[in-house]
Each structure stands twice: as structure tokens, then as C-alpha cells.
Amino acid sequence: MNLLPTRSFRVLTAVVATALALAGCAGGTGGSAGAAPVPAPAPAARGPFVAAANPLAVEAGLKVLREGGSAVDAAVAIQAVLGLVEPQSSGLGGGAFMMVFDAATGEVTSYDGRETAPAAATPELFYEDGRPLGVGEAILSGRSTGAPGAVAMLAMAQRAHGRLPWSALFGDAERLARDGFVVSPRLAGMIAAPRGQARSRWANAYFTRPDGARYAAGDVLRNPAYAETVAELAAGGADAFYNGRIAREIAAAVAQEPRPGALTTADIAAYAPVERGALCRPYRIYVVCVPPPPSSGVAVLQLLAMAERTPDVHEGPGSVAAWTAFAQLQRLMYADRDRYVGDPGFVGVPVQGLLDPDYVAARAALAPGLTGAAESGTPPGGAFPGPDATREPAGTSHFVVVDARGNAVSMTTTVESVFGSGRMAAGFFINNQLTDFSFTPVRPDGAPAANAVAAGKRPRSSMSPVLILDRDGRLLGALGSPGGPSILAYNARALIAILDWGLPVQAAFDLPNLVARGDGFGADTERFSEALRTGLAARGVALQPNASENSGLHGAMWRQGAGGWAWDGGADDRREGVARTQ
Secondary structure, X not given: OOOOOEOOHHHHHHHHXXXXXXXXXXXXXXXXXXXXXXXXXXXXXXXXXXXXXXXXXXXXXXXXXXXXXOHHHHHHHHXXXXXXXXXXXXXXXXEEEEEEEOOOOXXXXXXXXXXXXXXXXXXXXXXXXXXXXXXXXXXXXXXXXOEOOHHXXXXXXXXXXXOOOHHHOOHHHHHHHHHOEEOOHHHHHHHOOOOXXXXXXXXXXXXEOOOOOXXXXXXXXXXXXXXXXXXXXXXXXXXXXXXXXXXXXXXXXXXXXXXXXXXXXXXXXXXXXXXXXXXXXXXXXXXXXXXXXXXXXXXXXXXXXXXXXOHHHHHOOOOHHHHHHHHHHHHHHXXXXXXXXXXXOOOOOOHHHHOOHHXXXXXXXXXXXXOOOXXXXXXXXXXXXXXXXXXXXXXXXXXXXXXXXXXXXXXXXXXXXXXXXOOEEOOEEEOOHHHHXXXXXXXXXXXEEOOEOOOOOOOOXXXXXXXXXXXXXXXXXXXXXXXXXXXXXXXXXXXXXXXXXXXXXXXXXXXOOEEOOOXXXXXXHHHOOHHHHHHHHHOOOOOEEOOOOOOOOEEEEEEEEOOEEEEEEEEOOOOOOEEEOO
């Protein structure tokens, strides 16, 4: 049986039926009093709906939808504004993964806009004097930047799914850059950082007011260089980004000290996004779709498959047993993800093996006995590279769009670390995405790392934007989060809370985060009740403050309420976003 990613949901329904039979879960495994089935037939889910990490970006997306634009059209406008007003998280100089639902055909498509390493990159990219660089040194170097992919990916998707002219999608971004926008508290906090990318010479020049002070919350920040760039993009399309002034400025910034990088205008011009099939699997009465590798969406699906076989998970958000089981399943999931996921153009990723029902069941059975970090398993099929040494800094955003025809976008977008590499070109920060590769290409035992650096290779990504369908292929929801490697935990926790525990979307997003990668338990400790903290500690789950980037979940579910069917949306209160239908 072929369980490879598939673009058409009409094909996918047969795949799901077979998978259910093999997994022995046609009616769902376990139960939750709060998880109610979706009545059928339900009306088609339609917008407008936008949830994103900044109100200015949300308004830009809604404006495009009001003008008759598609969900992908709105995504272009949202990204253009986010890159200006939330530059610590994403931008034109970064990369992204996008999931698209086409209401007319029922197709689910993933678009890969992950950056690629330059032609001159070697496995020892981050070595100096025979030793790996420190993370901070690598991030601030020119070596950390890959050929940006977000613009090319958006252009590819917009050609297939757009309704408005590309040139009509950058107006809000150009106006805000030219006239100025109000610096938000979160951006101000990032600007005030005493070290790192916020203190690079590029950032110092951009974030210092004429009076010599740093920009603060409430100040108006103008970026004429960004206005020029988006105007050029609007007029010339993606080609203006990859084959002209903008590409030359990116390459010039990368080539500067400290530690110049090898990214050239030829590398940038050669960049190509990839349209891939969506990776979809059943969870209870739903179908969850994510991008295939180099995204780590397969890990989210693996965790859900293990959760469906773990009765404790279904006890709900007030249960110590549920949180304990969720943590232990994460340990198993991360161990497998860290070993096996990489760029499928360079390494064999055993996607089918990681989701094989027998393998999933065997992994889930290990959870109750774990007392520390889990070892990776041996899934059937595929190549087996060595354990990974990847470190994932964090500076990412997620947004969701649904248009009036029911087309939907779930997109996670990033410049990697906060303000990327700290270098700017053409008015925007450029990524440090290559630090998502393993700094060491082999392990002490000599086994190659799946995520080792190679010329033209895409680094593994934790970004895993989600679309949720019913068993008949109808759109029911979308969500996703930033968070570096913790994205997988954040997305899985939100999905379980919504689909299994039956919580409203905002309530699900408001729950505490718990991340169990390796032998520790990072958490929003202040959001757990004392009773839960005490109970978890008694089971060996001693919560510590989360060291990873916090969540920024945005999304919605199509649900029936007292007033009829409507979007139940949410925006993570750990960020500054909103969810709006008008």
C-alpha cells in the first residue's frame, strides 16, 4: 500500500480508509467527552477569515479578501506587511512552508519555500580551526544565510491560486514602509536587546532614532528602502527579487565581515521553490494534513498516531496522566525526528516507516516506561543516518487565511533567529537559515547526520503548518505556530486540545505549553496550576521554564454554534496577533 504524500484529496480518501483499516481505528481510538463529531452535511467553510501575529498584517489580508482576492493573494499581502512590522520573525529575506486547500477541486497542496545552501557550501560550513563555531558566532556570520525562498514560493502559489494581479498585493506594505508604522511592544522589546542581531551594525543603523536613542514602543518607524523594494516587487514580480538590485544587495551583505558567506547572485537566481504533495493522515474523526520533509510535519502526525493509541492522553487538560503521556510521547517523537528527517533530495527519509501502524504502536508502548531521553527507533524502510546535532534558533511567525470561496492557506514563515542574521539588504533582514543544519556532519560513531550541510540542500525545518479536513475532504480548520523545535509540541498540543479534548480554539491556544525533547521538560510553568505541577512532579515530570521560543499559535475551526456555522478563531496571547472575520 502506498502512503506517500498525495496532492488530490479524492485520492487521499482511499488512502485514509486503508490506513484506518490497518490501524484498527475506523471508529477512533479512546474517547473524550468533549470531542463531538462534526454533523454532516455541513455547509462549506468559507471566509473571510484571517489570523496573524500583527493587526496591521491582518487588515492587509482582509483588505485583499474584500477586493475579491483569494486566500493566497491575501497571504502575499500579509507576508509583505509582516516582514516590515514583525521583522524579528519573518520577511522577504527568509523562507516558508505553505499549505493550500482548493475548495473547487478539494486538493490539498504544500509549497516548500525553504532556503537552500549556496553552491560553495561544504559539510564543514560552520567549522573554524577544525572546530564548530559557537551558535552566536555562526548566526552573525555571512555563512548562515541561504538563498531566500519565501518570495519565490508565494509567487508560485499565487500563479496557481491567485485571482488579483500580483501588482495589487503590496500596497499596504509600501504605504506603511513609506509613511511609517507604530512600533509594537514586542518589536520594541526585541530592538532593546543588549546583544546579538539587534546590535549588529545593520540593526543599529535601522533601529536608532535621529536623536541617538533606540526606537521604543509607540514610536513611528519608517523604512523607505523597504517601500522601494516592495514597489519593485509589485512591478517586476519575483524576478525583480531574484535577478536584480535586490539580489545584488543580499549577496553584498552576506559577503561582509564578520566571517563572510559564499552566497552569490547566481545562487539566489538559481533558487527554485517546490510544489509537493500534502502528507495527510487520520486522527479520530478528522484528517490532518502537513507538508512532507524537509518540514517536520511527519513528526506531528507520528505523535498524533501514538496519542490515539494512548488512553491517558484522552483524559483532558486537567489530567496529570494526560500531560504526562503527552510529554513522554514527545520524547519518542523528537528522538525519531532528530535522527531521520532531512532534505529528501539528499537523504532517504522513512516517512512511511515513521507512520507505519505497527511501528507507531510499538513506539507508543514505550512511553510509560521512559525515565529520561528516548532513543530513536528503527522504522521499516528508508535509510538510517546518524543522530543529529542540529541547533534551532527561533524567529518565526504563522498565519491562516480563508477566502469567500472557501480556499484556505496555513503558512509558517521565518528568518530563523530573531532578526535573522542581523544583516539587512534592500530594507529587510536576511535569514540565518543555514544554522538549521547540523553543525557537525558526522557523529562520534562515524554515522552521517541526515541534516548535514551540502551545496543546494535545504535544512530540516520544524515548521509544520496544518490543515484539518473531515473524512469527506471538507475543510474544517487550520493552525500552526512558531517556536523553533518546539513548534512540533505546540502544534500537537493545540490539535489534541481542539480535536480530542473538544476545547474552543482560543481556549486550546491559551493552555500551557509543555515541551519534552531529550531529558528535560520545558513549560509555561506559570500557566500550570499548582495541582498539575505537583502531580506531574510526582510522576517524574519536573517542569522548568521553557528555553525555546514561545508559541504563537494562530488558526480556526469551522463549527456550529447558536448562530449557525462560523469560524471559531484564535490568536495566541503570547504574541500580538488577532483573529478576524471582518
